Amino acid sequence: MTTEIDRQWTTRLRKRVVETLPPDKLLPDTQPAYVASWIYVFGVTTLAALAIVILTGCVLAMKGPLWWHLSGTGHFVNSLHLWSVEIFFFAMVIHLWGKFFMAAWRGGRQLTWITGVVLFLTSVGAGFTGYVSQTNYDSQWISTQAKDGINATGGGAFFNVLNLGQMLMWHIVLLPLAAVALTAVHVIYVRIKGVVPPFEEGK
Amino acid sequence: MAKKAFNPDIDAPEYKGKYSPYDIIKEGTIAVVVVALLTVVLAVLFSSPDEKAVTIKSWSNATPMDFAATAMTELDGSSGTATYGPPYNNAATGQQVGPLTLAKWMGINVNVNTANDFVVAPLSTLADQPALTSALTTFASASSSRRANWEANYSKGLSSGSFSNGVLQVAAANAGPLPEMLGALTAMARSGALDQALVTQKGFYTTDYTKPLLFMADGSFLANKAQVQHLSGDQWGMMNETGSYPGQAWLWLYTMWYQVPPFSTSWGANADALVWAFMMLLTLLLALTPWIPGLRSIPRKVKVYRLIWREHYKNM
Numbered sequence A: 001m002t003t004e005i006d007r008q009w010t011t012r013l014r015k016r017v018v019e020t021l022p023p024d025k026l027l028p029d030t031q032p033a034y035v036a037s038w039i040y041v042f043g044v045t046t047l048a049a050l051a052i053v054i055l056t057g058c059v060l061a062m063k064g065p066l067w068w069h070l071s072g073t074g075h076f077v078n079s080l081h082l083w084s085v086e087i088f089f090f091a092m093v094i095h096l097w098g099k100f101f102m103a104a105w106r107g108g109r110q111l112t113w114i115t116g117v118v119l120f121l122t123s124v125g126a127g128f129t130g131y132v133s134q135t136n137y138d139s140q141w142i143s144t145q146a147k148d149g150i151n152a153t154g155g156g157a158f159f160n161v162l163n164l165g166q167m168l169m170w171h172i173v174l175l176p177l178a179a180v181a182l183t184a185v186h187v188i189y190v191r192i193k194g195v196v197p198p199f200e201e202g203k
Numbered sequence B: 001m002a003k004k005a006f007n008p009d010i011d012a013p014e015y016k017g018k019y020s021p022y023d024i025i026k027e028g029t030i031a032v033v034v035v036a037l038l039t040v041v042l043a044v045l046f047s048s049p050d051e052k053a054v055t056i057k058s059w060s061n062a063t064p065m066d067f068a069a070t071a072m073t074e075l076d077g078s079s080g081t082a083t084y085g086p087p088y089n090n091a092a093t094g095q096q097v098g099p100l101t102l103a104k105w106m107g108i109n110v111n112v113n114t115a116n117d118f119v120v121a122p123l124s125t126l127a128d129q130p131a132l133t134s135a136l137t138t139f140a141s142a143s144s145s146r147r148a149n150w151e152a153n154y155s156k157g158l159s160s161g162s163f164s165n166g167v168l169q170v171a172a173a174n175a176g177p178l179p180e181m182l183g184a185l186t187a188m189a190r191s192g193a194l195d196q197a198l199v200t201q202k203g204f205y206t207t208d209y210t211k212p213l214l215f216m217a218d219g220s221f222l223a224n225k226a227q228v229q230h231l232s233g234d235q236w237g238m239m240n241e242t243g244s245y246p247g248q249a250w251l252w253l254y255t256m257w258y259q260v261p262p263f264s265t266s267w268g269a270n271a272d273a274l275v276w277a278f279m280m281l282l283t284l285l286l287a288l289t290p291w292i293p294g295l296r297s298i299p300r301k302v303k304v305y306r307l308i309w310r311e312h313y314k315n316m
Helices: A009-020 A038-063 A072-101 A110-131 A137-152 A164-193 B024-046 B056-062 B064-076 B102-106 B114-124 B130-141 B144-159 B178-191 B193-199 B210-218 B221-228 B249-259 B268-287 B295-302 B310-314
Strands: A030-032 B019-021 B162-164 B167-169
Touching: A038 A072, A038 A164, A038 B024, A072 A110, A072 B024, A072 B249, A072 B295, A110 A137, A110 A164, A110 B249, A110 B268, A137 B102, A137 B210, A137 B221, A137 B268, B056 B064, B056 B178, B056 B193, B056 B210, B056 B221, B064 B114, B064 B144, B064 B162, B064 B167, B064 B178, B064 B210, B114 B130, B114 B178, B114 B193, B114 B210, B130 B178, B144 B178, B167 B178, B178 B193, B193 B210, B210 B221, B249 B268
Parallel strands: none
Antiparallel strands: A030 B019, B162 B167
8 A cells, every 4th residue: 555655756756766776886896897988988078077077167167158268377277178088089079980880879878879969969069159259369350250141040149149148148157057967867777777788799 | 677678878787897096086186187287288388379469559559441332331221230131130131041040030139220320329429520520410311312312422433442541532522521431430440449439339338249240240351360370261260269279170061051051052041040950950969979779889880989999898
């Protein structure tokens, strides 16, 4: 007989979460022996780089958009932000191709693949809005060039790349929120489904 | 009901082999430390580019004739922005993908009237200049054909004019109030006042640089600087940044289409719209790879996986 406690939304949600992702899947202490290649490093490298990107971005946000032009420390933090972004994309692209060649969508892992692709696009948007929010010549040139592409799709009516305030908000609020949320979903799917097994040869 | 046949491109075999110890927290910590150190090393070695922003002031002081000629095109409606179409104005349809006029459908949401916003309105903010006030009144009350006549005469003079002793030297007969207006606008630009006037049209606080950026993009100063810094569209454009930095290297595929026919040749007039449409199609294919027969078989057929899982296959 189910009790009132069993029927509570909270109880049902907790049971569902624990069933779908038990603690030993969320934080495993073993992994299949086939996970033994340098290619597996690039997923965690992307995550680590994202952490550094967010951390350095937070420092830049604390001091405001013009700080890094006026202070040596600010310029150094900007350099950290730039290079962590370069590492982030480098690792993510290798991760993507690695997962493609493993056909990592097999065995009910399609959603992991799709969230990864959407995450890549979100990151491209986050990188782009960062480039046009630099408040220097690069941002002037990149925004005046990029406007034609976005305007041609009709997107320019809502997404004005020449509007610094709008681009900065997308860069430091909306896109990071989306990227972090999607990363969480992506990693949780990986933990639920596990790492894709190798192809069976001869079949 | 018969069990669905195993499809090696969709289904994964059940793994019954060995498991190895795995410390996920330690791995994550090491990754963060290594990436942090690598970031610091790269930042110390290579820093980051920060080329100062161009201003209307720096543009009009460096090349006053280019500024004046551009301002004239904003006034007579022949500049890139004045003839752009949506989302700035309805001077054109905008780019199309076949019969689809996407930009036009989305409408004019970033209204820009170059003659008024870039020339007349900023000049109207200048106080205590009776000659200019009278010129603006004359311009405002003139018929459009009269204005067009003045603009044609002044543009002609401007093309062979010069800038010396701090003023425009333009020989143009029957140009009405335009010598006064363009002279005042050039002086205003060179003082830095036009930079302010262009961004404060909606009030004191501002975060929107649409107008000065469009104005500058219509001139050649910004683009010439880009050419020197290998940033033009035909130099793989906006994926680069000033100096020798990697820039947005991940945009290489998007930028590449602009360099190759037919995007760079017969499709040139609608290149932006077509490149975007094509990239959206490719992205959709990438996202939907698990469901596309043929495409999803590529990994199994090219066998790069044998390299990735070579230990696994060796031990079998």
